[in-house]
Amino acid sequence: MAEFLFAAAAIVLVLTGLALxxxxxxxxxxxxxxxxxxxxxxxxAIAILVAIASGMTAVLxxxxxxxxxxxxxxxxxxxxxxxxxxxGGGE
Amino acid sequence: xxxxxxxxxxxxxxxxxxxxxxxxxxxxRFPDTLTRLHALTKxxxxxxxxxxxxxxxxxxxxxxxxxxVAIWALVQLGGATASQLIAxxxxxxxxx
Amino acid sequence: MSLVVDLFMVLLILTSAVWTVLAxxxxxxxxxxxxxxxxxSLVWMRLMAVDVALTEAAVGGGATGLVLLRACARLQPVxxxxxxxxxxxxxxxxxxxxxxxxxxxxxxxxxxxxxxSLAPAVAAHMDEVGLKNPVTVVLLAYRALDTLxxxxxxxxxxxxxxxxxPDLFWGGRPASLRAASPSGTLTFLAxxxxxxxxxxxxxxxxxxxxxxxxxxxxxxxxxxxWLLVMMAGLGELPExxxxxxxxxxxxxxxxxxxxxxxxxxxxDGFLSYPPEYAKPIxxxxxxALALSIAVxxxxxxxxxxxxxxxx
Numbered sequence: 314m315a316e317f318l319f320a321a322a323a324i325v326l327v328l329t330g331l332a333l334x335x336x337x338x339x340x341x342x343x344x345x346x347x348x349x350x351x352x353x354x355x356x357x358a359i360a361i362l363v364a365i366a367s368g369m370t371a372v373l374x375x376x377x378x379x380x381x382x383x384x385x386x387x388x389x390x391x392x393x394x395x396x397x398x399x400x401g402g403g404e
Numbered sequence: 405x406x407x408x409x410x411x412x413x414x415x416x417x418x419x420x421x422x423x424x425x426x427x428x429x430x431x432x433r434f435p436d437t438l439t440r441l442h443a444l445t446k447x448x449x450x451x452x453x454x455x456x457x458x459x460x461x462x463x464x465x466x467x468x469x470x471x472x473v474a475i476w477a478l479v480q481l482g483g484a485t486a487s488q489l490i491a492x493x494x495x496x497x498x499x500x
Numbered sequence: 501m502s503l504v505v506d507l508f509m510v511l512l513i514l515t516s517a518v519w520t521v522l523a524x525x526x527x528x529x530x531x532x533x534x535x536x537x538x539x540x541s542l543v544w545m546r547l548m549a550v551d552v553a554l555t556e557a558a559v560g561g562g563a564t565g566l567v568l569l570r571a572c573a574r575l576q577p578v579x580x581x582x583x584x585x586x587x588x589x590x591x592x593x594x595x596x597x598x599x600x601x602x603x604x605x606x607x608x609x610x611x612x613x614x615x616x617s618l619a620p621a622v623a624a625h626m627d628e629v630g631l632k633n634p635v636t637v638v639l640l641a642y643r644a645l646d647t648l649x650x651x652x653x654x655x656x657x658x659x660x661x662x663x664x665x666p667d668l669f670w671g672g673r674p675a676s677l678r679a680a681s682p683s684g685t686l687t688f689l690a691x692x693x694x695x696x697x698x699x700x701x702x703x704x705x706x707x708x709x710x711x712x713x714x715x716x717x718x719x720x721x722x723x724x725x726w727l728l729v730m731m732a733g734l735g736e737l738p739e740x741x742x743x744x745x746x747x748x749x750x751x752x753x754x755x756x757x758x759x760x761x762x763x764x765x766x767x768d769g770f771l772s773y774p775p776e777y778a779k780p781i782x783x784x785x786x787x788a789l790a791l792s793i794a795v796x797x798x799x800x801x802x803x804x805x806x807x808x809x810x811x
Contacts, residue, residue, distance in 0.1 A: 314410055314462075321417050321455070323505045326542070328421075328428040330512045335431055335440070336535055337519055343437050343494040345531040347444050350486055351431060352538045353561070354448050354479055355424065358455050359542060361472060362417075365459045371550045371712040373471045374704065375541065375557050378717070380475045381697055382561035382724060383482030384689060386534050387489045388731055389566040390527075391686070392573065392679050474696075481692060488685040 318366035322359045329355030346390050353383050409461055416458030423451035437494045441487055448483035452476060509546065513539050527572045534565040550712035551635040554704070558717045562724030567801050570677075630779035632710035639714070640782045644771040648760065651753045651789060654796050658749065662740055665804035671741030674799070675806035678733040690732030697725035705790040709779070715786045719793030726798045740805045745795065752792030756785050 329352050336348035357376040364372035423446050430443025456476040463469040516536040523529040537560025544553035585593075622634055622642065629641045639647045665672070679686060701721035708714030729735045738745050759781055760771040767774045773781050 314413070317414060318417070318459075321421055324421050325424055326505065327508065328424045330508060332428050332431055333512060333515055333535070336516070336532060339528070341437055341494060342525075342527050342531065343490050344440060345528055346490055347431065347437075347441060349531055349535045349538065350483070350490070351427065351444055351447055352535055354452055354483065356538050356542055356557075357475060357479060358420070358424070358452050360545060361459060361475060362455065363545065364468075365462050368464065369548075369550065370464060370468050370471075372545060372553075373468055373475070374707070374712065375545055375550065375553050376475045377471055377478070377700060378554055378557040378704075378721065379538070379541070379561060380478035380482065381693070381700055381721065382558070383479055384486040384489070384693075385482075385562050385724060385728070386531075386565045386569075387486035388679075388686060388689070388728065389569040390531075391489050391493045392566075392569060392677070392731060478696065481689070485685050485689040489683065492683055492685070 315366040318362045322362035322366070325355050325358045325362070329359075342390065346387055349386055350383070353379055353386075357383075413458045413462060416454050420451050420454030420458065423447060423449075423454065427451060438491060441491055441494075445483060445487055448479055448487075452479050506546070509539070509543060513543065526575065527569065530565065530568040530572055533568065534560065537561065537564060551633075551714065551717075554712055554717045555720075558704075558720040558724070562720050562727075563797055563801060566724075566727060570801070570803070628775055628778070629773075629782070631782065633708060633712060633714070635712065636708050636714055636782070636786075640785065641773070641778065644756075644760070648753070648756050648771070651756065651792065654793065655749060655753055658796050658800055661800050662804050665740075665806070669805040669808055671739060672805040672807040672809040673739050674737050674802035674804060677727060677730040677737065677802060679731055686732045687734065690728050690734050694725040694729055697721055697728075701725065701790075701794070705786060706783075708786060709783055715790040715793060719790040720797060722790065722794035723797035723801070726794065727801055730798075730802070737802050739809055740799070741809055745799075748795040749792055749799070752785075752789035755788040759785055 332348050332351045332355075336345050339345055357379045360372050360376035360379065364370055364376070427443050427445075427447030430446070431440050434440045434443055453476055456472050460469055460472060463472065513536065516532050516539060520529050520532040520536060523532055537556060541553045541556040541560060544550075544556055619634075622638055626632070626634065626637060629637050631637050631641075662670075701718045703718075704721060705715055705718030708718065730737055759773070763770055763772040
């Protein structure tokens, strides 16, 4: 069973890794921030899979911290306003 | 019994992975920011939710199980608010 | 199989790191840096360094992103004036960074054949301290002096940040963290999340004695919650001259130093603990340090005073 869970964690890593393409392509800061958001969720999923598979329950605390601060970067992004000239949101 | 439990975990975690896949594909392929945001939330809600569901019966103790549920609930709260904030940000033009 | 996964992780990290450097827009670079932090946390997890992974998740997710995005917003007018460093300065900075990078890589890739390790020695004497988390034992018992200096550096860092304030503003409030137009969503989050976050922060500090976690992780989470309340405009930052605030900044390092000095007559010397009280002393120091770290990090993000102190 542990192998299956580790494999699942690897798959989540690959999927969230692919989302990195959005971070590079953008085009808007909102898109890039979404990539960070997805990676945070994916990181949480990876952590809980690894925690249960390996029996190291301390790893759950990493997921807990990631989950708690999930919205933090997005909040920080919206603070950067009021923006003057910036490339923007909906393309 | 343990076979049934294994089957449950495999089905739930695999479904979770499917939603992560759907989320990533949508996130990469959808044409504009708001639809991409829509794709993203699938991974947040269902992807992680189903993985948590599949792992719950395998928790070594009650505290771990509670933590799993708390993680899911926090990601729900954080994901929902972050999506709102990012959407507002994008609609205002991301500071365009 | 696991090698493939590891290589993929390396690829991801290099991508984010290179993009952080190359991104044209400063804000894009910061977002890439936030992503890099998340990935590093996963790498530390892969390396079984749960304590470090927790720190990276807390600091990377809760503090650095906010500091840097704030800096971006503040630099916007400067950027508009086109006052960017010249090409020569950029090349010089690039070469310097590359040099540091190569030197670090050389040190790490060419270690002494069996890398020197004190891990077995620590493991052998764990019982004497009474804690179960080896990282905390090293940080607060065997290398307590390093940890103490690290906290003192934090205080000095805060003084450095405060010193950037013009004389006129000394002791006043820092520039408001409040979002330009705090939406209902943000207010909601800032009302619901902090109680949970404070609980998790306290849990991380308390847990640090026996399991991965500890003062820095817990303190950072507490600071993040405080900042969230400020960003939503539900609270105002205190004046930097407020006595209560300054006491909170000092309490952790001060208690640590007091305990260290007490070691001269209670035990063998500076920063040594009497064995029978080692655990309660360490936990007390950890609690005080966590409070100080939370306040210091929050104030560092808030920045120097930007208003005249009120009469």
